[in-house]
Amino acid sequence: MKVGIAFSRYQTRYFQGRYGDLNSAVLSYGPCQTPTLGFCVQRYIDIQTFKPEPYWVLELAVMKRGRSLRALWGSGRSFNKNKVEKLLLEALESGPFAKVTSVVAKDKKQGRPIPLNTVALLKACSKALGIGPHATLQTAERLYLSGYLSYPRTESSAYPKSFDIYGTLQQQSSDVRWGSYVRELLREGPNKSRGGIDMGDHPPITPCRATRAGELSGDMARVYDLVVRHFIASVSQDAVWRSTQIDFAIEALGEKGVFTLRGKEPVSPGFLAVLLHTEYGEENIEGDEDEEERALPAFAYGELIPLTNTSPSSGDSSKVSVVPGTTVRANLGIKEKMTTPPTYLTESELISLMEKNGIGTDASISTHIENVQKRNYVALESGRRLVPSKLGIVLAQGYHQIDSSLVLPRVRSDIEDECNKIAKGLLSKDIVVQKAIDLFRNKFDSFVNNISKMDVLFSTSFSKLEDVGKPFTRCGLTRRYLQFIEGPPPRLYNKWTETVYPLPSGGIVKQWTGRVCSVENCNFELCLFSVGNPQRTFPLCPRCFNDSKWSLDADELPQDPTDTEDEQKEKQITSIAGKRLVLECPLPDEHPSIEELTVSTDPESDGVLILDPHMGPKWRLVSTRDPIIVYMPKGIEKITVLNKKDEALGVHLMQVDFKAGDSPFPDGELKYTSCFPEDEVLKARVRIYHGSDRLTASGRGGRGRGGRGGRARGRGRSGRIRR
Numbered sequence: 001m002k003v004g005i006a007f008s009r010y011q012t013r014y015f016q017g018r019y020g021d022l023n024s025a026v027l028s029y030g031p032c033q034t035p036t037l038g039f040c041v042q043r044y045i046d047i048q049t050f051k052p053e054p055y056w057v058l059e060l061a062v063m064k065r066g067r068s069l070r071a072l073w074g075s076g077r078s079f080n081k082n083k084v085e086k087l088l089l090e091a092l093e094s095g096p097f098a099k100v101t102s103v104v105a106k107d108k109k110q111g112r113p114i115p116l117n118t119v120a121l122l123k124a125c126s127k128a129l130g131i132g133p134h135a136t137l138q139t140a141e142r143l144y145l146s147g148y149l150s151y152p153r154t155e156s157s158a159y160p161k162s163f164d165i166y167g168t169l170q171q172q173s174s175d176v177r178w179g180s181y182v183r184e185l186l187r188e189g190p191n192k193s194r195g196g197i198d199m200g201d202h203p204p205i206t207p208c209r210a211t212r213a214g215e216l217s218g219d220m221a222r223v224y225d226l227v228v229r230h231f232i233a234s235v236s237q238d239a240v241w242r243s244t245q246i247d248f249a250i251e252a253l254g255e256k257g258v259f260t261l262r263g264k265e266p267v268s269p270g271f272l273a274v275l276l277h278t279e280y281g282e283e284n285i286e287g288d289e290d291e292e293e294r295a296l297p298a299f300a301y302g303e304l305i306p307l308t309n310t311s312p313s314s315g316d317s318s319k320v321s322v323v324p325g326t327t328v329r330a331n332l333g334i335k336e337k338m339t340t341p342p343t344y345l346t347e348s349e350l351i352s353l354m355e356k357n358g359i360g361t362d363a364s365i366s367t368h369i370e371n372v373q374k375r376n377y378v379a380l381e382s383g384r385r386l387v388p389s390k391l392g393i394v395l396a397q398g399y400h401q402i403d404s405s406l407v408l409p410r411v412r413s414d415i416e417d418e419c420n421k422i423a424k425g426l427l428s429k430d431i432v433v434q435k436a437i438d439l440f441r442n443k444f445d446s447f448v449n450n451i452s453k454m455d456v457l458f459s460t461s462f463s464k465l466e467d468v469g470k471p472f473t474r475c476g477l478t479r480r481y482l483q484f485i486e487g488p489p490p491r492l493y494n495k496w497t498e499t500v501y502p503l504p505s506g507g508i509v510k511q512w513t514g515r516v517c518s519v520e521n522c523n524f525e526l527c528l529f530s531v532g533n534p535q536r537t538f539p540l541c542p543r544c545f546n547d548s549k550w551s552l553d554a555d556e557l558p559q560d561p562t563d564t565e566d567e568q569k570e571k572q573i574t575s576i577a578g579k580r581l582v583l584e585c586p587l588p589d590e591h592p593s594i595e596e597l598t599v600s601t602d603p604e605s606d607g608v609l610i611l612d613p614h615m616g617p618k619w620r621l622v623s624t625r626d627p628i629i630v631y632m633p634k635g636i637e638k639i640t641v642l643n644k645k646d647e648a649l650g651v652h653l654m655q656v657d658f659k660a661g662d663s664p665f666p667d668g669e670l671k672y673t674s675c676f677p678e679d680e681v682l683k684a685r686v687r688i689y690h691g692s693d694r695l696t697a698s699g700r701g702g703r704g705r706g707g708r709g710g711r712a713r714g715r716g717r718s719g720r721i722r723r
């Protein structure tokens, strides 16, 4: 597509002129290639932002005939350790027996594979043979040109009626590897092939002629071998397993006391006798995930199995009852486990995602995957997993900053849809082509106008900024330190996810040890933002500051979540450009991290008074909206804002501790609880400072943005009230 060339040429010239270490000659954009990269980067971000969490399971290990068999807990898992410990205790105190409540054995079929199309071939070769999609398709084409295989680019996964299954099998009947199997199959009569769709293009991929052992070598031999075995398997009998399920119940626990033991044994191997690589098959028997291949000892319905507990985690296990002489017993214990992050995308998973999202066709999927590797956006690592490079991450995240549709699969699949409509005669080709060209021309223009936003990411990644930036407060998603980039514009940057968090300008941002944002699931470490002279200091959450929900001017939030998302992106872009001069509390008064410090309304502005988070020794309250500072009297040792609130006024109470000898009370009391708006003792002793930062800043323009806060120095309304 021409679209790709225009984008690629432009961004290559732009970024190569600026950075020396990009490791790729061409910075390509492609309507398919870029979403392909996007999938790999999204998985990378998922991994980086994953928070492992501990969970607990009850585990019933049943010992019979010298074997220990682990039965799975019907409740799955619990994130509450106490709850599981309580269940264990209840169980052990209840008698304690596990009762066999059901024994079911039945035959289950594992279906023969459906005929092979291109996408299935690419996935199978990647998974079972470790051959990448590009190499697979090239090899298959060579095999086709030499007459060994049928045409390898096809979407069809059903043999057409005219296809000669008998003849194709007969060709393979004297092969030393599978000949005897095929002769047996021909004697019994081949099975009908299963499922699949005939797309009417080319038939599924099948062998066209036999080879002698050693006639082919290398990848050609391996791909040929896989195709032949798959073909034979597709017309073989299903595999049959005898599957056994035994349910146990610990009655005291009700529905939380159900455990299940499963196992399966082969009855007849069917197609599995010829298919060597079962691991590439995606369809499993229904509900088969945790069914191990193993034989289970016999259990009788109603059988009672004495419970013991030797798990150290439950502490004292005095209620153990071992019935002497029994060979059957079960150990009930608790196992702690951790949730694990996803792994990098495998080639095979990527192919499935592309297929599902309509990115590329059977003919081009392998090329797109090859290209993102050739450009050094993605590297192929062990286990055929695709790991994005720094450049790949920056590119994908950069497109997100400018226009998410450039990297999300939707635009591309919309166009594929319209092409299908042309094919069906529902739309005119000229109109669709014109529409697509207009769409991308607009996108291109906006891309050119906004490339500086992408440049922000490039500059953070590829200049030396990464080394210069200081580690600064922890990210709540990755639990790693962010880099502080002074700017202008000032910003925090997560080098693992390439995310930029713009900070307010107009003040000083400092670290604040340890405190974490109180917004649910935010977990970002708070920093401090100081403005004005004298300074007022406020807590600042880097994430919430960039969240439209906590934006200072969020009065007219759109309701539609996609609009909100857009708006948020818009805001972030303004902030990256350094336009957010903030001379007040950077978070709204309702933000939990501000609310928990609120001790009074501010009678002179629509803000509130919070305890300055710098704390002592010069204790003061500051207004969130106006340059007003309430200096507390000398002699105060400590002020603690309590969780407790005055419900009528909606403000938190403070505990005030005076130094010995400095009590304002006749009885010399040193410690008391104060509700500031009603505390005449304290109010009579404070000094209130009215600054004029706001007037100066907006009125005179000053030295522009990014300046070091206050220039007010006692002008305007300053010092109107002293004592």
Ligand SMILES: [Zn+2]
Binding pocket: 517, 518, 519, 522, 523, 524, 541, 542, 543, 544, 545
């Ligand atoms: Zn937050």
